[in-house]
Amino acid sequence: MNLKKTIRNYIILAVGAFLLSKIYALFGHGVTSPWMSNLYLYLLGPGALAYFLISQLIPDIVWRKGYRLFYNTYNSGIAVLINGMLLYGVLEIAGGTSQIVPWFLYIGCGLLLTASVMFYRLVRIQACNIDK
């Protein structure tokens, strides 16, 4: 697994999200949404920064069995969450609401929670192996 590539991809996505929020604001007639304007932060924080910390603190974890499943689940969680926030932003600027959009947040958070449990288990297994 190439952590540098993952970090780079998250930074590119964050820049894209930042530009998107600025371009969207140009057509928003002064109406803005924190969901939309802070979108890039969620890609930088839980995305790029989290993988940067992994690469610095526990780089060997990527070779453990089960890491791929964690990686897919975690990235999917961020993708679903970001998508939900983007929809929240679009609707908020337009002045509308939707009963479907919260489900993106529930599913996204669910995936992130599951990924966190997987990550904890991976770290624990690694720690046990070092102790042995």
Add this chain to the structure above:
Amino acid sequence: MKKMLEFIRKKYAWSIIIAVFLSISTTYTMLDAFVMPKSYEIVSQEKSKNTTVGTQTTSEVIMNSGSTSTSNHDSSAQTEAVTSDYSYKDDNININVEKLEENGTVFYVADIQVSDVSYLKTAFANNTYGKNITQATSEMAQENNAIFAINGDYYGFRDTGLIIRNSVLYRDTARSSPDDQALTLNSNGEMQVVTEGEVSGTSLIDDGILQSFSFGPALVQDGKIASTLSTRVSKSANPRTAIGQISPLHYIAIVVDGRSSESNGMTLDQLAQEFLERGATVAYNLDGGGSSTMWLNGKVINNPTDGHHDGERSISDIIYIGK
């Protein structure tokens, strides 16, 4: 099953599955929010009759001055209505619209006086309460024999917000923000701003509330600039629609043109100030932007535009004066 497991094990399979899921769910969500019409209730004739004042037939005679004399043969009384491009007057309804221009902004102020609150009415697009069911203000006004009309709160674009129309409670779901307020109109013709969620729709109906509008924010309360106004996004100049009250049965509606070379639009603060200067005790912001439309005596008198397309936007509902 075996083939499916093999596919999932492939390097990019997971990404493809998530991408397909997100594409389908996002498209559906956007269609549900902006396009797909959902009819929840067709407003029955019975409900409409509750607020109708008599029945009328109308005939018009063009007068020399460009004004029109309209004979309304009301079941309760016979009145002679005098109308012009910017006014309407009969025994029960007096409407005067002023077209003003200040600081590069064109706006229309309608001073409305009625003898009974039942002349101030509301109508849904296609006579149907629902989501994404829309019609132009002028079409709704014509179908309801309105004398004067403005756009309402575009309730059908949202799933939440207190909606009472012509004494019928349609929606009793408070919006998410604690300071989301609704405007109510009671049977004495008094307007009042209430915080959604603090009062139930049923109790408001019991208290004789005829109409409620869920957009906001409140611009004027108790004859002062509303305290919640400063916390809202009010800095950008836009087309606006708002309604207020000077006294029971005496109302003001203001429609502001904007997003065009002819008119800049108004901030919410400026709009609130306009109501204060005219002695309003209560004023409330309705749906604005491309929705802002004022209709009088059979025609649209402002210039509705959303900044990209000129002309009326199709909306969910109107507030109108009619018999």
